Amino acid sequence: MPGTNLTRDEAQARAALVETHSYDVDLDLTGGPDTFRSTTVARFRVREPGTTFLDLVSDDVTRVTLRHSGTGGQAVALDPAHHHHDSRLWLRDLPAGDVEVTVEAWCRYMNTGEGLHRFVDPVDKETYLYTQFEVADSRRVFAVFEQPDLKATFAYTVTAPDHWQVVSVSPTPAPEPREHRTATWRFAPTPRVSSYVTAVVAGPYHAVRDELVSRDGRTIPLGVFCRASLAEHLDADEVLDTTRRGFAYFEQAFDQAYPFEKYDQLFVPEFNAGAMENAGCVTFTETYVFRSKTPEAFHERRAVTVLHELAHMWFGDLVTMRWWDDLWLNESFAEFASTLATAEATRWHQAWTTFSSMEKSWAYRQDQLPTTHPVIADIRDLEDVEVNFDGITYAKGASVLKQLVAWVGREEFFAGLRAYFRAHAWGSTVFSDLLRELAAASGRDLDDWVARWLRTSGVxxxxxxxxxxxxxxxxxxxxxxxxxxxxxxxxxxxxxxxxxxxxxxxxxxxxxxxxxxxxxxxxxxxxxxxxxxxxxxxxxxxxxYxxxxxxxxxxxxxxxxxxxxxxxxxxxxxxxxxxxxxxxxxxPARTFVDLVLGNVGAETESSVVLTLVRQLSSAARLYTPPQERDATASRVAAGLLDLARRADPGGDIQLQAVRAFCGFVRDPAHVAVVRDLLSGRESLPGLVVDTDLRWDLVGAVAGADSDGSLRSGQLVDAELARDDTASGQRAAAAALAARPSRQAKEEAWARVLSGDLPNAVSAATIAGFGRTPDPALFEPFLDRYFDVLLPQWEARTNEMAQQLVTGLYPLPLVTEDVVARGDAWLAAHPDAPAGLRRLVLENRDGTARALRVQAVGAR
The missing domain is CATH 2.60.40 (Immunoglobulin-like)
Structure with a gap:
């Protein structure tokens, strides 16, 4: 990550000097598996003579030309070796006036879910690509002023295999045939948007198309896409139904027609987050394509996510934050608006109950960490923002926005919001711009409310x-x-x-x-x-709150x-x-365990059940005193199995109970139950042991196979032969890493640190590595963990670095030594990057909290 940071001060200085106009971006995706050719023509105006820079992450910039009044309108070649270093393309001593820069470079495909991600489907061997640009990764694909307030139009031209779908912000044009079974798609320029909400998605995606009529009478084409090998599982009807409801709800609430020409939603592989609000070209994690029966909670979460990204089309894409200080407002608003729309416009009328159970719990947890921060955070640079996609930015912010609506009045809140959209459409704003409209609409002085709720920390x-x-x-x-x-x-x-x-x-x-x-x-x-x-x-x-x-x-x-x-x-x-x-x-933990086991079976809300079984796992594994841990795990496993057997056949509780039970299988009798469910010797009425549930059961056997006697490796291999898909490969990686043996943990550790794994397989391996009934297995990795922190942080992209620092932390090893080791690392590395120090502090705090809770249970 060295050389890729950008400070707020630098961004403000650049925005004062430069007024951006347009980018023409030409991408040739027909080459080899490692790199692609990128050509950018950037046009902008320099307000006064000065020096500035474009952002570009590339190992091979082949040509740069500069055209402005000082060159007599002629294109002058610049030496890339002299002008491009540390991911910046320097443009020195520019005169005032219009400037045009052309940059040709070879850029790298990524397997980290950043920039232009490349994935090969193990089923049909086809290649699938998609971009992910937030926070600052459009510069991995083309030369750009990488900051949200320097909006411009973007005209993409993409050359790719002729059997591919190519989707971007503008409607997809007819492809122009070329030689060697390739074609070129020339997209019309976008409206003025930030670079981080533009996108290119390319590959032989399966598409379901529809349309709706916007409130201004325009016909808006709709598309839902996924990989071809997942097409049979794509329930596009439910996605489109939620989308239609969201369009009607938001257009009325915002008094503003949908601002773009079409709306495509693409479920893409190995995505790092839930979704990304690219303008009219939203990308989602393809785990939202349900290939097996899933709890209703997953359907509700997908609906909230669909509406969250749709809300961003107005709040974030049409009107955009000037700098990442207002990331909280961008995400908190979308979180609030999507929950409101889910509760009032879809079948999930209890969405605020889900919000209380999931989001607010996340917010309270984040707000009690030593690294908590005000809702309005001080984002000094890109490294700050990368670790700020947290429970404060999303969940606490949405919680206090809900209070703000109650404080100013719902009608007044939306009146202010409508005025805000009218005043700032296609522009960039700061929070005070919205606050001014809300104060005008409500007649309330909001300064005290802002001071108490947005500029302070803690719950x-x-x-x-x-x-x-x-x-x-x-x-x-x-x-x-x-x-x-x-x-x-x-x-x-x-x-x-x-x-x-x-x-x-x-x-x-x-x-x-x-x-x-x-x-x-x-x-x-x-x-x-x-x-x-x-x-x-x-x-x-x-x-x-x-x-x-x-x-x-x-x-x-x-x-x-x-x-x-x-x-x-x-x-x-x-x-x-x-x-x-x-x-x-x-x-004590036993009190919470008793409460959940005694009452969860009567819970009616699937999302609440999902939260409870996750909390039950933490209570049993982290918060139970060591001397009670094994007995508690056995009691929880027995309770969940009994719940599954008593639950309504084929119901949500039954499915969630079986899945949660798989995480606690240790006793031979419970292993036998799992094996019988896998083989069909035992069945629960209404329970379908489908592909994903089979992997849960295989993982349960692997997680109990401490000496290899359960032959879990062979079991994983056999299951992978049945399901050699991307999902199957991730599940296999997690199961193998979950085996509670020193050898299995060493193998998983080596695979993750090799740097050879794509982001999704790495994440699955890390999840399996952290799963064990015997925390002592992590003792050999304690010093090694702290030894690799700084080298891995410096060598990896931000997403992968955070994944390693958080995921490999020996959380199950709840000892004073772990806390002391964290303190020693922090003391020895006072100048480590702020994002890394923050994650280490949070990890250390998790162990210290677990020790305090365990002490209560040991009394």
Missing amino acids: NTLRAEVVETADGTLERVTLHQEAPSEHPVLRQHRLSVGCYDLVDGVLVRTHRVELDVDGERTDVPGLVGLPRPDLLLLNDEDLA AKVRLDDRSLATATSHLSDLSDAMPRSVVWGAAWDMLRDAET
Whole structure:
């Protein structure tokens, strides 16, 4: 990564000097498997004489020419060796006026999910390409001013095999035939957009096409694409239905027609994230193409992601942040808007419950790390932004935007938003531009709200102090607000308090009070005189961004009767409170394990179940004291298996229980169950052991094969022969790395550090490496982990470096020595890159927290 950073100060200076006009980008994709030819013609205006630079990552720049008034309009050749170094193409002593630069270079295909990613399908041996440019990787494909505020038009010309689909921001033109079974596609110029939201996707993709009519009467072509070998699994109808609903919802809410000419959605291989908002050419991870039965949670998550990227077409692509300081606003808005649209325009009406369970839990976790930061982060350079795609930027930001909507009023919020789009369409903005419109529409002064919520860090905790009379009547209820000592900010919260009582075996809400909480103490007079409820639930409808605590009586009620609470949202709040109490070392892991095993079977929301089984895994593996860990794992496995056998045949709970059970298989009896399910000797009514579930079962056997007696290697080979696809190869890599033996871990470690693995296979291998029933297997890797941190960070691209630093950390090895080793590394490397230090700090904090929680359970 050396030589590829860009600071905010440099970007601001360049934007003051340069006004960008257009790029003509010509890509020849007909060469070999390693490189492609890129030719760029960049046109821009220099406001005053000065020196600037284009960004380009290339090992072989073959020609650079410069044309401006000082050259008499003639193209003057520049020596690439003199002008191109450290990924910058320097243009020195430019006169004021119009400039044209032509750059020819050979650029590298990537296998890291950055730049122009190249993938060969093991099924049909066809090549598939796609670009991923955020944050700053368009420069891996062409010469560009790589910063979001220097918008321009982009005219792509692509030469590729003639049987390929080629898709970009502009509608796909008719290909022009060329020799050797190739063709050229000449795309019309785009509107003025940032380089990071342009895209090229090329390969023999399968396409499903449709169209809709925009609110301004235009017909908008729609396309849904995936690799040909996945075509039979592509449920394009559901994707298109969600898309249509999103178009209607957002065009009405924003009072602005869809800003581009067409809308293609492409599911691409080995994608690093969920999706990317390329203008009219959105790319998604192809794990959203479900080739086996999946929990309903996955369908809901795909719908939210589809709507998240669609919201970006207005907020992000039409109007774009000036610099990455406002990344939070870009992503938080899309997260808020997509959840709102999912809840109000699709079948997933409980989307805010999912948000409470998943996103807010992520936000609370991130906000308690030593590296937490204000929602409005100080993004000094590209290295800062690369590690800032986090729970603050997405989930906390969306949570506080939800509060902002309540604070200014929904109608006023959207009125301000519509004015913002009208004023800044096709431009670049800062947060104050939006704030100004919201203040004007609502008549509210928002400075105090911004200061408390967006410019400070940390999450508050709310507890109830209850005083009751001798007959059980509430005499006084006081809410106490706490703030961590590192971030001692008390905030104003709008929330409701619910009283729940057991009535005929069902927990029902018998009273509700909504109020503002501010400062250390807030009395709740609306509860005085009521009978003491069985469950007193703070933040009942999840209006506030704050952790809440359950008093002893409420916790006992929840543990025994949570499944008797009929409403999904208060159940989610209780689940979240119990999880936070565990992570904050206020309750032992066994309490949370009991709560989940006793109540998850009655949970109705698939996404909540998915969150709970993941939290159950952490509780059993990380937060349970070592002396209880094996027994707890066996108890969890038995509980999940029993749940699967009792669940509705073919239902969501059954499938999730079996998949979660596979992660806890250790005992010989449980291994036997897995083998019988694989062979068909045992079956659960309604459970289809399809391709992906078979891999879960194979992985379960591998994860229990400590001495090789289960012959898991041969089992993996046999399964891979059945499913020699990209997904099968990833699953095989994870299963082999999961084997709990020193040799298997050494092999996985060597494969990952070799640098030869594509990003998706590397990620799968790392996931398998981290899975083991015996944390002692990581002891030989502890010193080696810290020894490779800096060399790997410097040698890898950002995505791959973060993957290694986070994934190879020996998290299951919860010891004081691991914490001390992290402290020693940090002390010895004060000048290490900020992004690397941040990840090491977060890893170290995870171990320290686990030690605190384990200590509570050991008392």
